[in-house]
Amino acid sequence: MERLTALVDELAASGIEAVAVPLDVTDLAAIAPAVDKAEAALGALWGLVNNSGVGGGTRVERETEQNYDWIMNTNVKAVYFMAQEVGRRLIERKEGGRIINIASIAGLRVLPMLSIYCISKAAVVQMTRTMAIEWARHNINVNAICPGYIETEINAEFFQSEPGQKFMEKFPRRRIGEVQDLDGIISLMLDPRSGFMTGSIVNVDDGQLLM
Template sequence: MTDARRLDGKTALVTGASSGLGAHFARVLAQAGAAVGVAARRVERLNDLVAEIEASGGKAFATALDVTDLKQIDSAVTEVEAALGPIDILVNNSGVTAPSAIQRISEEDYDFVMDTNLKGAFFMAQAVGKSMIERKSGGRIINISSTLAHRVIGQLSIYCMSKIALDQMTTAMALEWARHDINVNAICPGYIETEMNADYWQTEAGQAFLQRFPRPRVGEPADLDGALLLLAGDEGRFMNGSVIRVDDGFAVGFK
C-alpha cells in the first residue's frame, strides 16, 4: 500500500458495520492503519468484528447505533471519540430497502427507508462534521450511495429516491464544509456479492438478472477498496463533492 493510502494515526467510524460492506470497510481501514469505530444495531456481531481486527494487530471499538434515533447518533460519536480519539473519517454506510410495487408501499415502508438512508445519514454526517469543525481539524466523510441512484429499476422506488437524494446531500455538504477542510464524497457501488445476497446469484432468477448487466457478473467487496482508500487518505485531498460509481458499467448499460 502506498504511503498516501496509509491511515496511521487516524480514527474512522463506520456505520452499518455488523455485516456486509460495512464490516468489510472497517477491516480495510484498520489494515490501512486507522483505529476504527464500528457501529450498528447488532452489537454481538460488532464485538466479533472488533476481536477479529484486534487479533490482526489493529485497534477497534464497538458501539450500538440505530441511525434513526438521533440521540443514539450523538452518543455513538461521543463514545467512539472517547475510546479512539477524534474522528477523522466517517463512512456513512447504514442502509436498508423495502422492495415493493409503488401502489403497495405503506407510510411505514417509506419512513423505514428514508429515515435510515437519508435522514439518518444526514444527521450522522452532521454530528461528525460538527466535531470536525469545532476542533478545526478537517476530515473526510464518505457517503455510501448506490448505482441505483443513477439507474432506476422496478420495485425499489423508495431506495432509488433515497440514494439520489444522498448524492445531492453529498454535494451540498461538500460545498458548505469546504472552508472547514472537510471533504465530503460518495461511492455508488454496483451489485456486490455479500453474505446476504450470495445465494440469490446462484438461483435461476439471479442468473437471469445477471444477463441484463453489461458484463454478467457481480463485484466483490474488495472492488470498492480503491475508491474507499482514495477518498479516506491523502491521495483524495483534491476530491470534494465527487460521486463515484463503482458498478462495472451497470448505470450506463443495464438492459
C-alpha cells in the first residue's frame, strides 16, 4: 500500500486524480467492494486493465498442484471474475466501456519450463475473444495485449546476469522491453475512438514472436 500511495502522490503532482485501492484479486469476494471504493472515489468506471499475473515454473514432470493453483487462480480465475464484475456494471449502465486483459506471447507460443504459465495466458486469449463476442451488443470492447519480455522486478535480476544477457541475444533487437512500452497500446484500447476494435489480440514484443 505504501508503494501505491507513493504512485498516487506522483500522479497528483502531475495533475492526475488517482486513488489507491488494495485488492487481492484471488479473493473473489473482495472484488466487488474494491470496485465500489474505486467508483465512490472517482465515479463510474469506463475501463479496466486486467494486469495481475504471476509466473514461474519448471519441467512438466516436476510441476506441483500448488504452483498450478497459484498461477491459474491469479492469471485466469481472477482475471475472469474481475472482468465479470466490471462487465456487469457496464451492461447495467448501458454506456459501453473498455476491458483490456494482459496476456503474453506465452499465450501464443510455447516457452520452455513455463507450461502452466503458457496455459494460463492461452486461456486469457480465448477468454478475451469470448467476452468480446458476448458483450459486443452492449458496446463493451474487450481486447488483449500479449507483451513480449518486459523488464520487471520478477525478471530484472535474470536479465542482468550473464545467462540473461546471452538469452537476450536471441531477440531480434537484442533487448527487452520496459513497462512504458505498453502505454501506447493501452491508451489506444481505452480510447473512446477505438470503438471498432474488439476481440483483438495484439502482441507487443519487439518482434520476439517471430523468432
